[in-house]
Amino acid sequence: PTFIDVDLSGGGALADIGCYAVDTAMYVLGFPEPETAIGVMYTKFGRNPEYASIGCWGSKWRPEDFKVEDMAVGFVKFENGLSMIIETSWASYIGKPAVFNVVLLGDKGGAQMDPLEVYRGLTLEDYKKLSYGPFNLVAKPVASLPKLDIYHLRIARFIESVKLGKPLFSPADEGVRVQAIIDAIYKSAKLGKEVEVQKPWKN
Structure with a gap:
């Protein structure tokens, strides 16, 4: 072939x-x-x-x-x-x-293609409310676009x-x-x- x-x-x-x-x-x-x-x-x-x-x-x-x-x-x-x-x-x-998939990693946010989402890191105020360390933080989706x-x-x-x-x-x-x-x-x-x-x- x-x-x-x-x-x-x-x-x-x-x-x-x-x-x-x-x-x-x-x-x-x-x-x-x-x-x-x-x-x-x-x-x-x-x-x-x-x-x-x-x-x-x-x-x-x-x-x-x-x-x-x-x-x-x-x-x-x-x-x-x-x-x-x-x-x-x-x-x-x-x-x-x-x-x-395509994944973007930045110092102020990130994104991925599948599913298509854009993320931002937690703010200092968000972090103060948490009882666990920074390595357990999960970014929250701030935007999701339709297919x-x-x-x-x-x-x-x-x-x-x-x-x-x-x-x-x-x-x-x-x-x-x-x-x-x-x-x-x-x-x-x-x-x-x-x-x-x-x-x-x-x-």
């Missing part, structure tokens, strides 16, 4: 599904300038004869033909001091059939772009930035060291 041949597919779990997590995180962060990346790749499940013989991801394959990662972990540093951790895999021993039909919104925005000249939700330069991060994670994993993120949008 071409899907597991890196020369034909370009990559495994990171390129296939990790790209959506990177894109979502970058969008929420306002597409900051990436600086460096560190990546590690694992190919474990795909080369296991038991999984290959039953064709977990569609058709069956020979274990020795599985040449893409089924798990990738990346760490990206940005010029403004932000950092991002990416974990993506086609198969994992976890308690749910599938997990897709929207993203496919309908995307089509509607495309029509508005054609008819009214409105910008698309996902312009090409944002895709280039996401791909540059993914490329850097792959390069780092191959070289075994931290690498700079190439920035073709600056040329």
Whole structure:
């Protein structure tokens, strides 16, 4: 199958599904300038004869033909001091059939995508009312947004772009930035060291 041949597919779990997590995180962060990346790749499940013989991801394959990662972990540093951790895999021993989430952690609040919630820390007055230590504090949700039909919104925005000249939700330069991060994670994993993120949008 071409899907597991890196020369034909370009990559495994990171390129296939990790790209959506990177894109979502970058969008929420306002597409900051990436600086460096560190990546590690694992190919474990795909080369296991038991999984290959039953064709977990569609058709069956020979274990020795599985040449893409089924798990990738990346760490990206940005010029403004932000950092991002990416974990993506086609198969994992976890308690749910599938997990897709983006979590933001800040010094004044936080947020997560699934369920979509925004949190703030407890105030000093809140803390004074508690009898236990700060490590047991749980942030309270301060905002929760309804789920929207993203496919309908995307089509509607495309029509508005054609008819009214409105910008698309996902312009090409944002895709280039996401791909540059993914490329850097792959390069780092191959070289075994931290690498700079190439920035073709600056040329």
